[in-house]
Amino acid sequence: MIQSFMKRFPLLLAILILAADIGTKYATHVYLPLRTWYSMWYPYDGVGVFQNFLGIEFSIIHAINKGAAWGMLSNFQDYLLVFRILLIIGLILYALFINTNKMWVIPLAMIISGALGNVIDFFFYGHVVDMLHFILWGYDFPVFNIADVSIFLGISSLFLISLFENGSQGSSSKTLRKQE
16 A cells, blocks of 8 residues: 555646645735835735744745746747646656656656646746745845745756766775775
């Protein structure tokens, strides 16, 4: 029974991430006013969660992003949408048919669900809805959402897994050379 659950866990995690992302974006879109250039005054535009906690401030606001990360390529929204959809299809095909590393399954599910959440936004809102706003020691960090967090954590996990797998392979090959 545990093996059956563990086999389905990546899919359940992806569905949970996608549901949380869609739900928070919908609530942000419906209940918070859109952040505009004239409403960006200190301290908060939306709901202040905490202020000056070890120099960090956090609020939930309603911001839009018509481009990729940090609004880049916002003039190419249609091309970005096609690229994102093709990328998601490629990642799904890779995860289902090519990937042989069991450690990569959960990070790939996180990346796919996050990317899918941001693509769904384009069909519902015409842009990506962002809401998590941090000011880190005076630096106004770009606003992001749960999908972005999922993508970041998935990519970071893949990087760390690859780093530790390569590190352990390198140390085992050194051990083999010493034994010869």
